[in-house]
Amino acid sequence: MTTTLGTASARPGEIDTGRLEVGETRDGHPFGLPVAVINGERSGKTLYMQAASDGDELNGVGVIQRVVPRLDPAEIAGTILIVGIVNYHAFQVAEHRNPVDDTKMNRAYPGNENGTSSERIAAATFEAATRADLILDLHQGSTSRMINEVRVRCGTRHRLHDECLELAKAFGCGYVLDQKGPDGQLARAAPNEGIPTVDPELGGCVGWDETSIRKGVEGVFNVLTHYGFLDGDVSLEPQTRAHGFEQFGAPNGGLVRFKQELGARVRSGDTLFEVTTPFGESKAEVTADSNGIFWRSRRLPQVATGEYVCSVATDINTY
Known part of the structure; x- marks a missing residue:
């Protein structure tokens, strides 16, 4: 079955990249987010990944840049949907918030297709994300210094809390922040739709940090293996959890x-x-x-x- 995301379209055993159009710039020119579809030869689950919903958090972009070339659809069971850069306007000017509407993108979910710039981008990416069985929303601690961690943001009383914790443990940074997040986060909104979702927070730096990127690449492949996209076994090591x-x-x-x-x-x-x-x-x-x-x-x-x-x-x- 052919899978599409924006202009990217891949049949089983194929990879394709393209753009997900989400609006126009101030000169009236259409713009789109960079997207990829990896459609495995065998059927299986669907994973959605995105990066740079905060425009100065680049480690997630570095992870995707390194992960995609290593993915062979012939070895994959299932489908991987990727939005490589979510906060298009902020990324262009290396800022945290969308400068068009002065909004932090990860407070705009599930979005509004007729709303502000950030709400429209959130709505488009949320529609893509909610086609999946699992979601990884790649972040970092902005430009502060921070350890590598995974955040579970649905809250301990949420019906998907255990599933989100399992996803965090599978990613395997070693540290988990298990604390209900603010309204508007993807990792708050998507579990309400029945989809386990976590925020890997990959360190913190100006630009990107190779050590944190390597940890993120390892985490993505841990998830792909644990959930059956790739053959193999992953040992779920004990994690240090903070509340x-x-x-x-x-x-x-x-x-x-x-x-x-x-x-x-x-x-x-x-x-x-x-x-x-x-x-x-x-x-x-x-x-x-x-x-x-x-x-x-x-x-x-x-x-x-x-x-x-x-x-x-x-x-x-x-x-």
Whole structure:
């Protein structure tokens, strides 16, 4: 059976790429999102993947760029649908939010085909995503420094929570944030349609980071193998799961000097960071309020009073 997504069309055993038209630019010219269809020779499940719903989060694009050339339809059971760049306008100017309507795309789902620019893109990609049995929405921690994690955003009481956790575990970053997300996230909206969905958050950087991209490529192939798209077995290793964050701001302006490495276990009272003057004079030290994992931190050292500095993941267990 031929499978299409936008102008991409592939019969069993074929790969095709094309564009999913979603509107016009300010000069009246049509534009479309880059899409791919990988149609396996054998029947099976359908996986949907997308990247760059936030325009400056490029690690997911790097994952797709490396995954697609390695996919042979002759070895695949099922279909893979991919939108390589979701937030078209933000990607063009290397910004987080869609500059046309100043919207964070991952707050616009399930979208509105007659709505704003972001709502129309969300509606078009949501229609494609909800054709699938599983969804991977590839993200990163914007330009902050962050460990590689997978986010389960449907909430612990959702009927698909266990299925989403299994998908996160199959991806296998080693760390899972299991916390209900804000309205408008794809990983909140798609489970309501009965589709297990997760957000792999692949580190955080300016541009892209090869270590996080490699982790993402490994995760995609783990999912493809675990769910039967590819032959083989994947061992589901125990994951460290966090249920919340404590965030820390700067008590003074100055320069931040971190005392913990990303992924480090911290205990209540451990020093997280110090704020100094440009001459190295200490102005303040900030300590952890609870036991947890040093999960995320700002990239630039300079801070104003009250500005975000770092996050510690709390309520940790292994599953």
